[in-house]
Amino acid sequence: MATAVISTLDPKSRAAARGMSDIAIRNLFIVPTILFLIVFNIFPLLYSLGYSFTDFRASTNAPANFVGLQNYRELLNDPYIWNNFVVTAKYVIVSVVGQVIVGFGTAMLLNRDIPFKGLITTLLLLPMMLSMAVVGLFWKLLYDPSWGVINWALGLGKFQWLGDPDMALYAVAITDIWMWAPFVMLLSLAGLSAVPKHLYEAAAIDRAGPLYTFFRITLPLVAPILMIAIIFRTMEAFKTFDLAYVLSTQPSTEVISIRLYKMAFQEWQTGRSCALAYIVLIMVLAITNIYVKYLNKVKER
Amino acid sequence: MAAVQTSGERALNRLAIVAVLVITMIFLAPIYWIVATSFKPRNLATTIPPTVVFTPEISPFVKLMTKRSQLREQPTPEEYAAAPWWERMVFDGGEKVVRDGKDQVQWSAYPSRFLNSLIIAVTSTVLAVGMGTFTAYGFSRFKVKGEGDLLFFILSTRMLPPVVVAIPMFLMYRIVGLTDTHIGLIILYTAFNLSFSVWLMKGFIDEIPKEYEEAALVDGYTRMQAFFKIVLPEAATGIAATAVFCFITAWNEYAFALMMTNRRAQTAPPFIPSQVGSGLPDWTVIAAGTFLFLLPVAFFTFLLRNHLLRGMSFGAIRK
Structure with a gap:
């Protein structure tokens, strides 16, 4: 598509003239992966960090009660x-x-x-x-x-x-x-x-x-x-x-x-x-x- | 002087060769035993001394693929003669093939679990390698703020114990209805393989000289065109090797599949052990299922033999 455009050696004008800038491409290439990992790895971990301070049981409908550090204290003892x-x-x-x-x-x-x-x-x-x-x-x-x-x-x-x-x-x-x-x-x-x-x-x-x-x-x-x-x-x-x-x-x-x-x-x-x-x-x-x-x-x- | 060997050195070398052969035989013995057992009649699978010489038969594979029930009474000679060859094999083992009301032979669960494994492993591999290649290029060619920290973050997601991730993922999947679905496992395996794919692909792309793209840019290519037309073809071997690694990892994965699926989307790794209940299991059928399941991996290992070191060290060690 843009191959016919005469190239100049100034990188800024070249990027502006044809297609996306390098920074846009870099972000397009990297950001989705980081987001994917945040959504499917980090977010779940934050979710379970929250639950770790409760007495939640996934087998019942009872609401989770905040118990502070009790779970950690009990586990370590x-x-x-x-x-x-x-x-x-x-x-x-x-x-x-x-x-x-x-x-x-x-x-x-x-x-x-x-x-x-x-x-x-x-x-x-x-x-x-x-x-x-x-x-x-x-x-x-x-x-x-x-x-x-x-x-x-x-x-x-x-x-x-x-x-x-x-x-x-x-x-x-x-x-x-x-x-x-x-x-x-x-x-x-x-x-x-x-x-x-x-x-x-x-x-x-x-x-x-x-x-x-x-x-x-x-x-x-x-x-x-x-x-x-x-x-x-x-x-x-x-x-x-x-x-x-x-x-x-x-x-x-x-x-x-x-x-x-x-x-x-x-x-x-x-x-x-x-x-x-x-x-x-x-x-x-x-x-x-x-x-x-x-x-x-x-x-x- | 290294070329001249004393007789002592030669004897030592011969000893090393013998030792290597013995070790190789010990390492391959369990795999050989799986293959051998999958071709045995049931009564020869558990004998002492072990049966080494036998006439191989494919009855374990017939039994693996069909739903069977115990024979209450022997089939009449007419019934037996009318049955196709593979059904006779099941009769010989004291069982019969289950048919539905329309006389259709019922398949066992194995083929569907095998298919699940295939769908989930292939899809997650394509996604992980696709995204990973883009990201690896981004890290390889552009300045990224905090690159080291980001790469460590990416790798650390791979190191998380499956059970730790599985607990919150299970709770979240339950809310959005993704438990026991193909998509649910595909997402987990993609996330798991993505970090591996970024690290490995970065190594491969680092090796492609920047000058190739710079020449293309001077010739009027856009950065995108240079990536697709110059970098991707150069990275083809690396992409293939990475894909095979990702496929094998997803294919073999057990813990996530055990916790996230139970029927519809269950893959072969949790299914095969679930067939060993209490009592005496039919090891020939389990061996047959294992053998078919291992075949693709054995084939890929052979293809991958020159890249194993690199893959196993996340791209750190190159040869």
Whole structure:
């Protein structure tokens, strides 16, 4: 349409002559997204912040009464809620440590002359792309004490994986490790392959031992990317819901998201659950903040 | 000197290869087991020792797609002979296919849940990638006040735990009548994927040299024309990769779907686990449903293999 207009090199007159100004385009491109996120993420959160100070129950028609900080006070003094946080912390530690050991270990092995490396890496990444709820569900059959392949393969007889309250959390974490160790592997591999080869050659000339090389060369150079993987997985494990909910009904696997879900959608303690949601939200935002700092750090390199 | 390997190093390398193969086999075993179980007759799905060699059959898929009920009495030989091949498979399993008054075969709920997943995932992907590409261009090419804070705000919406967002959204949807609707889930998934799409697309657009558009502007293109005719074609690979990521995320999503839908708009992820009640479920049917559900993702993962790192780090790590 306007292509025929002779262009001048003065940007202001050019913009005025043809089409929209850059500022108008910038706003047109950015503002709808920001508005969309405000309407569908921030506004609901303000809505639930309001409810968190009430005794509202979505299952009844009774009007919500303002109760001030009572919900927050009660939640923070509730030993059961604290126990949910302890369960969550245990889950985060077991599953993230497991993922780092398995993922980083596999990356170390893959960072060599391995035939069909590309194909193997893609195959290893498959579990993390699959739906946690759907594939996680199938682990119920794998863990089954009578017909499970795992007990048969390991010769464990009728070992109770999900049936034993002490074991169930570890069983869920093992499934999580299976799904997400590849994520740590993917990022570690990127870090490992970026370590300059001449550093290893120099270390070899200096007759540095393998341990020295690992702790003084490999680890420090991979650390920033590894940290991204660890923080991200920590955050995801802290929020975990799908796997634990699908695999187990044990109280010993009731992580904080499951407690929140039950409080909101099964017990219909809407006001109280909004308060708990806020406590969880603040913790997640704190981790997000750290995560973004590390993301930007890696980006700058 | 790196090319010369001592025998010790060579042995070490061989050991690493064996270890990698073992690890790969362990990681793929559960997926293999899903696929194998989906082709087994029911009585071979739960055996000890596990059945590895068997004649594959497609009866689990027939059972997955049809509504069935327990056989009260064996079909007469005439009935059995008159039935089509797939109905005989259901008879063989001790069940019969449910028909309505007009003798029409009744479908199970699975195909409709699968279709719901498809509609919701595709629509939300188009919306998220579309809006995300515009916004990413805005951030990439223009000065935006408080850019870092805005980008952090956008990313932080992605990190919110689904349950936290779902509680107020459920209350609001109830007022406007969006619970258990396709639109309701599409909005949630679009919001969830939008931030991811902005971050990833910004990385891709940052890589397109500004000079391309500047040359076009000098040639008399408007900024809009330059965006559509120069930037979009250059960003095609990035858009495709972002779209596949968004699709997979929406396709796999469980928590929102569990809380926001129960029938009409329910997607496959909450539906499949709901089929495992108490008692002994028919794992062959569940495996068949899982297998069909995983197929698109497995295919896309293969297509996406060179972009996985980038997508998984929100565009921070490029290769």
